[in-house]
Amino acid sequence: MTNLRQPTITIKDVAQACGVAPSTVSNALTGKGYVRAKTRDQVIATAARLGYRASSLARGLRLQRTWTVGVLLADIANPFFSALVRGMEDVLWARHYNLMLCNTDYDKEKEAAYLRHLVDKRLDGIILASTAADSPDVMLLRERGMPFVMLNRRHRTLATDYVGIDNRRGTATAVQHLAELGHSRIAFIRGPQDSSAAEDRLSGYLDEMRRRFALFDEQLIAPGDYSIEAGRRAGARFLALEKRPTAIVSANDFMAIGAMAVLREHGLTVPADMSVTGFDDIYVAALPWIDLTTLNPHSRELGARTAEALLSRLDKTANGPADIVLAPTLIHRGTTAPPR
Amino acid sequence: MTNLRQPTITIKDVAQACGVAPSTVSNALTGKGYVRAKTRDQVIATAARLGYRASSLARGLRLQRTWTVGVLLADIANPFFSALVRGMEDVLWARHYNLMLCNTDYDKEKEAAYLRHLVDKRLDGIILASTAADSPDVMLLRERGMPFVMLNRRHRTLATDYVGIDNRRGTATAVQHLAELGHSRIAFIRGPQDSSAAEDRLSGYLDEMRRRFALFDEQLIAPGDYSIEAGRRAGARFLALEKRPTAIVSANDFMAIGAMAVLREHGLTVPADMSVTGFDDIYVAALPWIDLTTLNPHSRELGARTAEALLSRLDKTANGPADIVLAPTLIHRGTTAPPR
DNA sequence: TTGTAGGCGTTATCAG
DNA sequence: CTGATAACGCCTACAA
Numbered sequence A, B: 001m002t003n004l005r006q007p008t009i010t011i012k013d014v015a016q017a018c019g020v021a022p023s024t025v026s027n028a029l030t031g032k033g034y035v036r037a038k039t040r041d042q043v044i045a046t047a048a049r050l051g052y053r054a055s056s057l058a059r060g061l062r063l064q065r066t067w068t069v070g071v072l073l074a075d076i077a078n079p080f081f082s083a084l085v086r087g088m089e090d091v092l093w094a095r096h097y098n099l100m101l102c103n104t105d106y107d108k109e110k111e112a113a114y115l116r117h118l119v120d121k122r123l124d125g126i127i128l129a130s131t132a133a134d135s136p137d138v139m140l141l142r143e144r145g146m147p148f149v150m151l152n153r154r155h156r157t158l159a160t161d162y163v164g165i166d167n168r169r170g171t172a173t174a175v176q177h178l179a180e181l182g183h184s185r186i187a188f189i190r191g192p193q194d195s196s197a198a199e200d201r202l203s204g205y206l207d208e209m210r211r212r213f214a215l216f217d218e219q220l221i222a223p224g225d226y227s228i229e230a231g232r233r234a235g236a237r238f239l240a241l242e243k244r245p246t247a248i249v250s251a252n253d254f255m256a257i258g259a260m261a262v263l264r265e266h267g268l269t270v271p272a273d274m275s276v277t278g279f280d281d282i283y284v285a286a287l288p289w290i291d292l293t294t295l296n297p298h299s300r301e302l303g304a305r306t307a308e309a310l311l312s313r314l315d316k317t318a319n320g321p322a323d324i325v326l327a328p329t330l331i332h333r334g335t336t337a338p339p340r
Numbered sequence C: 001t002t003g004t005a006g007g008c009g010t011t012a013t014c015a016g
Numbered sequence D: 001c002t003g004a005t006a007a008c009g010c011c012t013a014c015a016a
Helices: A011-018 A024-032 A037-050 A055-063 A077-094 A108-121 A137-143 A167-181 A194-215 A229-240 A252-264 A301-314 B012-017 B022-030 B036-051 B056-063 B079-094 B109-118 B139-143 B167-181 B194-211 B227-239 B253-265 B301-314
Strands: A070-071 A096-102 A125-128 A147-151 A161-165 A185-190 A247-250 A275-277 A295-296 A324-325 A329-331 B068-073 B098-103 B125-130 B149-150 B161-164 B186-189 B247-250 B273-275 B294-296 B323-324 B330-333
Touching: A011 A024, A011 A037, A024 A037, A024 A324, A037 B186, A055 B056, A070 A077, A070 A108, A070 B161, A077 A096, A077 A301, A096 A108, A096 B079, A108 A137, A125 A301, A137 A147, A147 A301, A147 B079, A161 A167, A161 A301, A167 A194, A167 A275, A167 A295, A167 A329, A185 A194, A185 A229, A185 A252, A185 B301, A229 A247, A247 A252, A252 A275, A252 B036, A252 B109, A301 A324, A329 B079, B012 B022, B012 B036, B068 B079, B068 B109, B079 B098, B098 B109, B109 B227, B139 B167, B161 B167, B161 B301, B167 B186, B167 B194, B167 B247, B167 B273, B167 B294, B167 B330, B186 B194, B186 B227, B186 B253, B227 B247, B227 B253, B247 B253, B253 B273, B301 B323
Parallel strands: A070 A096, A070 A125, A125 A147, A147 A161, A161 A324, A185 A247, A247 A275, B068 B098, B068 B125, B125 B149, B149 B161, B161 B323, B186 B247, B247 B273
Antiparallel strands: A096 B098, A295 A329, B294 B330
């Protein structure tokens, strides 16, 4: 139970124990510089014996690096985000980087405060998966020359490294899928308005609807914030319409599930009475009771690609801004069928 | 796109700009020591003007602290863990600590390697939510005097700070609930054998079964690893039994869901043909299609309490080892009913 | 091949 | 009240 910090063993201790200079220990352990094989082995052995571990703090101060990257996201409890994080962690771990998790909770002030924190901590780089399109905080990073990558949201004015989903194509594909099944009265549940990704999902829907059906009914669009509850509200709203839609495209899976819950409560059957599509393909969507037709954005890969983009930036291996866009795949499950 | 590190502004720059010594700047900014109000204000103003941010790295080296804690867990994509992390983040953020996320992926070597990493980084403390009960890695932390708290798993030999669920009571409550409904042939799907929490959940089941029904059938226990797939296997196994159980208690929600999926495929109805209970109360359990009777371990609060325990340890505010145990609450939903 | 010296950016100590 | 100095632990020139 004692948390008395043991006297930490430093490079000097190792040097003394070996009868060499600290710089020799450093050279031996990092494998740089010249050092006789015999000396090297001896140093390595005593370092191990003493349990010496070089302090990242001291080393970081000297080298101006931390081998740590931060990720800002809205809510780690959202399966889409946790899948992203898994992907990032995979590649970061392989490259000996650590991940600092920053949960902004959809709160702009918290986000700004976190960013300042990360600057103070001198992180090597940052992944922004939560920032609004017009956030001024991003400027801070740019000003301080801190490398960062934007994940699935673009800044309105700044040119930055970007990795994301082809959101537009995603919802357009969903509309296309439903149209081919024979639907024309297709509703949409949108995401938060300050997210460029959410806006793109709306655009994809709108474009495809206009292209195919020319006319367009404003009532078919309901607001939402990606929560299950918002999906319920949207579903109720569509049900109250005089001319009900025959299908619903949702900007994410959570809202699709919420809408389906309401339909169910009203005695409607999916897909017989109403088709529904989601976006994200969280694991819940694959459960037999839900069996939701949705768009798989390959979240884990997306996270991995983002981390890679950041690391290339750190390696100075990257040149122009990265702009990587993954196309989502339509997963046809049991919630879509021709209208009756 | 340039990632040229701007020349970072140091305390010296601020000092020079103000015509005072670095130590005065330090005193003014941290509010320690004596410094004339006028000087202080001037320093604060120029620091702000220059955009000076003290380096946590340098400060950490000097103060021997990092204001960062690490959390080791198996899989952040598991909703139980992400809920824990939310709880931790809440209290850590309020106390100006950052969180380093370590996903061990159920891999002992990765876990050990992560631990070494965290030692190198001189984190202030660690939350262990993944370690097996007999892990030798924990010894490493103890030896180095690094504060840590074990979350929902106890070390077999070491006395450590501990925060967890009353797992035993949880499954006992589930059995009790089913027994009161009239069940006596109650099966159990267990968790991984190297987890003390999983073993406790088994014990709670066993104790209550023995207490109530004296006799006990070994066949009613199926192995599992907390995955949906394991639940499917267990469900299939119970269905193949000559004397089928009338109810299943699962060590977690995922496996309960897997079992229910198999039952469904075999045309059985829950709870009419078979009752099922879970453990964790992940949000999926509350969806109307699943509507799983389960045990709510208050995960978010659990995470918060764990972080608090760690922080009191860091503050040296704690004395003896903390031992906090939260009782899970039975959430009675639609998957349990009297046997037919 | 090895050792010495200096500095990375802070803060605690202590003298002025 | 303020400032010089040393030290936190490491790495890298450069000298030997």
